[in-house]
Amino acid sequence: MAKPLPNYMSLGADSVIVTLSKPTExxxxxxxxxxxxxxxxxxxxxxxxxxxxxxEQTELNLFASLAQVGVKDLEGLALKDYSRLQAGYFRLVQEDEL
Known part of the structure; x- marks a missing residue:
């Protein structure tokens, strides 16, 4: 059985929304x-x-493209928020369970 989504994550059919721990530019x-x-x-x-x-650069480039933000913006995220982004990405691409 799949783990429940963390409260900072909202998963849709073709996207995931990650709430940051603090606002960023x-x-x-x-x-x-x-x-x-x-x-x-x-x-x-x-x-x-x-x-x-x-x-690491491949991941940054990919996340920047998927989020339509600059790599420098992602590099400026708090590590906690980048970890949330990684978790959201992996939840988005994981295989659906039967």
Whole structure:
């Protein structure tokens, strides 16, 4: 049985909304939530291509693309909030249970 969603996460059919522990600036606007859309194979390949084999950079590039924010914005997140984003991403792409 799947674990219940954390209270900071809202999962939809093609996106996940992650509530941040504190507001942060994203694309020049203060926000308290980040929405990640479901990735495509193209998104994964593009993130890998622009990261030159660096796995952390690949993840940052991918998350920035899915959230439509800059990599520098994600780098400015509190570690707790970045961890929430990672958890939201993995919940978004996990295989549905029968």
């Amino acid at each position: 994203l694309n020049g606007i203060t926000a308290d939530k980040i929405t990640l859309r479901t990735p495509t194979v193209r998104d994964i390949r593009a993130a890998q291509t622009t990261a030159s084999g660096d796995e």
